[in-house]
Amino acid sequence: MAIGRVVQAADRTIGSRQLAALLPAEVRARPGYRSLADALRTLILDGRIALHVRLPAERELAEAVGASRATVTGAYDLLRESGYVRSRRGSGTWTELPDGHRPVGAHALVGAAGHGADGEPGIDLAIAAMGAPEGLLADAVARAATRLPEAARTPGYHPFGLPELREAVAGRFTRRGLPTRPEQILVTSGAQQAFGLVVSLLCRAGDRVVTENPTYANALDALRHARLRTGSIAVSDAGWDMEIAESTLRQTVPRLAYVIPDFHNPTGALMPEEERLRLLAATRRTGTWLVVDETIADIALDVPAPAPLASLGPRGGADHVVTIGSLSKTHWGGLRVGWVRATAKMITELTAVRVCADMTGSVLDQLVALPLLAGMDRSLPARLAELRSRRTALVDSLQRHTPQWSWQVPPGGLSLWVDLGEPVSSALTERAAAAGVHIGRGARFGVDPGTFEHRLRIPYTLPADRLEEAVRRLAAALHDGVPLPPSVNRPHWVA
Numbered sequence: 001m002a003i004g005r006v007v008q009a010a011d012r013t014i015g016s017r018q019l020a021a022l023l024p025a026e027v028r029a030r031p032g033y034r035s036l037a038d039a040l041r042t043l044i045l046d047g048r049i050a051l052h053v054r055l056p057a058e059r060e061l062a063e064a065v066g067a068s069r070a071t072v073t074g075a076y077d078l079l080r081e082s083g084y085v086r087s088r089r090g091s092g093t094w095t096e097l098p099d100g101h102r103p104v105g106a107h108a109l110v111g112a113a114g115h116g117a118d119g120e121p122g123i124d125l126a127i128a129a130m131g132a133p134e135g136l137l138a139d140a141v142a143r144a145a146t147r148l149p150e151a152a153r154t155p156g157y158h159p160f161g162l163p164e165l166r167e168a169v170a171g172r173f174t175r176r177g178l179p180t181r182p183e184q185i186l187v188t189s190g191a192q193q194a195f196g197l198v199v200s201l202l203c204r205a206g207d208r209v210v211t212e213n214p215t216y217a218n219a220l221d222a223l224r225h226a227r228l229r230t231g232s233i234a235v236s237d238a239g240w241d242m243e244i245a246e247s248t249l250r251q252t253v254p255r256l257a258y259v260i261p262d263f264h265n266p267t268g269a270l271m272p273e274e275e276r277l278r279l280l281a282a283t284r285r286t287g288t289w290l291v292v293d294e295t296i297a298d299i300a301l302d303v304p305a306p307a308p309l310a311s312l313g314p315r316g317g318a319d320h321v322v323t324i325g326s327l328s329k330t331h332w333g334g335l336r337v338g339w340v341r342a343t344a345k346m347i348t349e350l351t352a353v354r355v356c357a358d359m360t361g362s363v364l365d366q367l368v369a370l371p372l373l374a375g376m377d378r379s380l381p382a383r384l385a386e387l388r389s390r391r392t393a394l395v396d397s398l399q400r401h402t403p404q405w406s407w408q409v410p411p412g413g414l415s416l417w418v419d420l421g422e423p424v425s426s427a428l429t430e431r432a433a434a435a436g437v438h439i440g441r442g443a444r445f446g447v448d449p450g451t452f453e454h455r456l457r458i459p460y461t462l463p464a465d466r467l468e469e470a471v472r473r474l475a476a477a478l479h480d481g482v483p484l485p486p487s488v489n490r491p492h493w494v495a
Helices: 016-022 025-029 033-045 058-065 069-082 104-110 136-152 163-175 191-202 217-225 242-252 273-286 344-357 363-374 376-401 425-434 464-481
Strands: 085-088 092-095 123-125 185-188 208-213 229-236 256-259 289-293 321-326 338-341 415-419 437-441 455-459
Touching (some): 058 069, 136 363, 163 338, 185 191, 191 217, 191 256, 191 289, 191 321, 191 344, 208 217, 208 242, 217 229, 363 376, 376 464, 425 455, 425 464
Parallel strands (some): 289 321
Antiparallel strands (some): 085 092, 321 338, 437 455
């Protein structure tokens, strides 16, 4: 099992064996100075090695990876020339970033507000989310404004969330088939905070956890920052292999398992009911907390929206299942409203953890969320129709500009998990960034470094003309610097 953690700046130094364990297997097997430099640069950009951390001495790292000292010296020289490390005599070699660069996680949040090298406007495909529905948000803000004077007469601290919003979220769970009381809901500042709180409450440094592989990149970051040992369950184009999942759970007995069964991010796969039942039973047997991410559960484009996984448990619920969700994908990421659904006891414990860092959520955001949640069943169909149209536009653009790539059209979700046919994802995303297209390379979603280099996650959340332009620039970057061999000849897509 790989140790998935970030080397923190507070550690000051990363040991040679620790660094060697983070390197991809192919680099460890045949270390060359260029491949070693590329791997170290990727670890820095991904945040797997924090900034301002001292790297091992050249001789120590050479022994740990089975390379010559000259190989490590050459790799460090390349990193110094490109601005990814700095060295001082008698002090060592420290990680940093060149001017104008950010780690991948931060870069994804900043988006493509800038321009490409040719001066063209940037296109942001790093974040799989749409803008707010036209008119709907303004109407919700107007309704919230009428209630704000009353709310402003109170201190404004609601660590559990506004009572009305907790009741609304609980009611939606109940209508979807999972009976829920308001005291089983904690309102959070988005699903990422919800997940972070759950991890903080349930896990300690060194605990074993299991995630799907690939999975949501920011969830992986949270697990690495918590210094947890991360095992994985593979999710392929065919979905989950539950025999392997059950075996992994049985052998590792993890403290927590994190899954996205509904239009999985990034593959778009939908877990069948039989496999959900097996996952529930397997985690119950091992005493593992099952954290279900429902952030994309309502983005059902070709099939009915699934019922909550926890509803398949005994008595209409499973006490070892913790469900998280938000309004970020259905409505707007700028509205920081998410939630946790768990037992009332756990909600109380999570709130105690939350208060230590974040006394309460924004009352204004929650007042805006109330009418949005109440009218969700009326507003969501138009949102889904728009996404279907944009998904078709992306598929058409890929067929025209990159016919050598392949993908499956998912029944829901917000993106395609594209197979490039060759492990060129990192190189392609760098060239695309120079052309003003910012996109999530495959390795960003992998549990282990260096994996999914043949994949790109391409969201279909932008308007059709922007998707067309983005794919055109990706194709140009591919042909300019990362050609695929002529032997690659596969179908364009699989419905």
